[in-house]
Amino acid sequence: MLCAQGVAAPLMLSSFLLQLVRAxxxxxxxxxxxxxxxxxxxxxxxxxxxxxxxxxxxxxxxxxxxxxxxxxxxxxxxxxxxxxxxxxxxxxxxxxxxxxxxxxxxxxxxxxxxxxxxxxxxxxxxxxxxxxxxxxxxxxxxxxxxxxxxxxxxxxxxxxxxxxxxxxxxxxxxxxxxxxxxxxxxxxxxxxxxxxxxxxxxxxxxxxxxxxxxxxxxxxxxxxxxxxxxxxxxxxxxxxxxxxxxxxxxxxxxxxxxxENCTLKLQAKTESMTADVGNSVKLDCETSLKGKNLTYWWVSPHKEYIAPPGNNNTLRMYANGTLEILAAQVEDSGVYLCMAQNHQESRNETHEVNVTVSLNHQEVESFNTGFTTLLGCVVSLVLVLMYLYLTPCRCWCRKQPLPATPSPANECSAQSSILTPTPPATTEGPGRKVSNNKHVVFLEPIKEAQNGRPRAALALEHPKLAVTRSDADSVTSVFSDTTIVP
Missing domain, CATH: 3.80.10.10 (Ribonuclease Inhibitor)
Structure with missing residues (x-):
């Protein structure tokens, strides 16, 4: 009963205020x-x-x-x-x-x-x-x-x-x-x-x-x-x-x-066109004027007056007002203005065409790709030569019997390796084969290896490598003349 009274009170108050407003x-x-x-x-x-x-x-x-x-x-x-x-x-x-x-x-x-x-x-x-x-x-x-x-x-x-x-x-x-x-x-x-x-x-x-x-x-x-x-x-x-x-x-x-005797001065309507270097481009002089008594002329971006048949073997103009750029060049870019005039009716209209001439995109892309590849190869070769002939070696790495425990000489051969992605076998643990001074990109602890290939144990210790192939087929020996021992 109290709950019902508590709900009804606000409703009654709202109804009272609404009646007050309506009053x-x-x-x-x-x-x-x-x-x-x-x-x-x-x-x-x-x-x-x-x-x-x-x-x-x-x-x-x-x-x-x-x-x-x-x-x-x-x-x-x-x-x-x-x-x-x-x-x-x-x-x-x-x-x-x-x-x-x-x-x-x-x-x-x-x-x-x-x-x-x-x-x-x-x-x-x-x-x-x-x-x-x-x-x-x-x-x-x-x-x-x-x-x-x-x-x-x-x-x-x-x-x-x-x-x-x-x-x-x-x-x-x-x-x-x-x-x-x-x-x-x-x-x-x-x-x-x-x-x-x-x-x-x-x-x-x-x-x-x-x-x-x-x-x-x-x-x-x-x-x-x-x-x-x-x-x-x-x-x-x-x-x-x-x-x-x-x-x-x-x-x-x-x-x-x-x-008919009014001279119209209509604002030019601009059209945009794109073209590649060396291609022919035709610009139409669009107009609403009709009749046989129409004359056309153009003004180039360089303020050059163009009338039939054209100028300097680079621009050709036809009787219907079309302007052709025979072999477009980058410097031909700009706004071309066409004027159509009817002398009998004293009427004229203008039309603008904004031309943009650019290098062929495929040629530019091929050139850029080839140049980038060549530059990458040269830089890589220079870095390899710098490492082989300019990197100091403190230990004069020689082939000699390895002691049972790691020595500074062994550490040197591991620290100076950067060329091949094949991780070498180490002398740590039983069954490990002796490294023949192979150069590797990085030195990772390996639990067990066979023929120079890490097993799945590597993925267990490094979860991020679990997405690669378990037998590590993608890991190969590069710049190495050492025979893999079966």
């Missing part, structure tokens, strides 16, 4: 783990008291018209705020005070008009900002400049006529900026070109009211040439107005006749 929240709010959901309840303000440990607040589909100063303060774990489909027209200063840990903020489908610079200053850790489907006509220049951790910003389906691209030039983490379906007639091409390439790859500008002009067309053709997703996935949605007339809207990436 301060509007009816219909749901709490699940660290998520508080108060969606579609007709709320016109955010509840004053919120659960301290909440990480996600969901107030979508309500009637919120304003947010008070510090509406979300005092929530240390707060990570996500969802305020979509409300009636917010502006944000008061200090709305997001003490909320530096927020990573996701959804303000889509509201009535925001101007994104003022103080709106998101406190959100230094924000990574994803949703502002699409509002009535935004302007984004102030410093509104996003301090959000250095921002990765994704969605401002599509608004009324923007321009955007401060220069204010996000330091945003190295920004990978998606959606400005599609707005009302921008012109683009600051130079400011956009100054953005990080990762930002340009994720910059969506389709379905705007762009006026057809050469710099804008050149920028998008360059993005198409480089395979940017923002152009590839929305190719048909890129339109522009001929002479600013709304009734004359064309898909300029598909119908290019209006831009």
């Amino acid at each position: 301060n929240l509007p009816s219909g709010c749901l709490i699940a783990s660290d998520i508080l959901s108060c969606t579609n309840l007709g709320l016109d303000q955010v509840p004053v008291e919120l659960p301290v440990m909440v990480a996600t607040l969901d107030f979508n589909h309500n009637h919120l018209e304003y947010l008070e100063d510090g509406s979300f303060a005092g929530l240390p774990n707060l990570d996500t705020i969802r305020l979509a489909h409300n009636q917010l027209s502006r944000l008061t200063p200090g709305t997001f005070r003490n909320t530096s840990n927020i990573h996701h903020l959804d303000l889509s489908s509201n009535q925001l008009n101007i994104i003022e610079q103080h709106y998101f200053q406190e959100l230094v850790g924000i990574k994803e900002l949703l502002l699409y489907n509002n009535r935004i006509v302007r984004v102030e220049s410093k509104a996003l400049s301090g959000l250095i951790n921002l990765r994704k910003a969605y401002l599509s389906h608004n009324r923007l006529t321009d955007f401060p691209f220069f204010s996000i030039q330091e945003h190295a983490n920004l990978i998606t900026l959606d400005l599609s379906s707005n009302r921008m007639p012109n683009l600051p091409v130079e400011d956009i070109a100054a953005l990080e390439e990762s930002v340009q790859q994720g910059l969506f500008l389709h379905n705007n009211t762009l006026i057809c002009e050469c710099s804008m067309y050149s920028m998008f053709k360059q993005w198409e040439h480089r395979g940017f997703t923002s152009v590839r996935d929305f190719r048909e949605e890129h339109t522009c107005l001929l002479y600013g007339e709304h009734r004359a809207s064309v898909r300029f990436l598909q119908h290019v006749r209006f831009f």
